[in-house]
């Protein structure tokens with residue numbers, strides 16, 4: 737697993753270059769856009785631009801570690817933990833919180849899930865470090881049952 741100190745360094749590097757990449761992020765009226773800023777063998781860094789009323793389903797990140805840092809606006813995050821014992825699936829809400837500029841979060845395993853929303857009227861911007869890179873992820877309903885397997889896509893690739 738990638739070390740926390742390494743994540744901090746990666747985030748700091750991308751924050752430092754924010755003026756270069758932020759104007760290039762694709763925009764739309766609703767939902768959110770995912771732009772890859774960096775990719776290497778061990779991780780990738782994405783910038784997510786969240787438009788008003790954007791909302792993700794409850795999802796995992798495959799087997800990847802996921803670290804997030806809010807750079808602007810407010811994101812409402814619900815975190816869940818999913819368990820599967822003897823074929824019985826259960827999911828519990830761990831916490832709901834509001835994350836603002838400077839706040840960081842991390843999901844450490846495939847059992848940790850979240851949903852992210854921008855219910856406000858302003859845009860929000862966040863950085864996401866995924867280690868290793870992932871291409872497929874699960875979408876879940878409130879009971880913890882996996883509804884579908886989705887493939888991650890980029891709205892733009894800058895690096």
Ligand SMILES: [Fe+2]
Nearest residue numbers: 795796797850
């Ligand atoms: Fe996520």
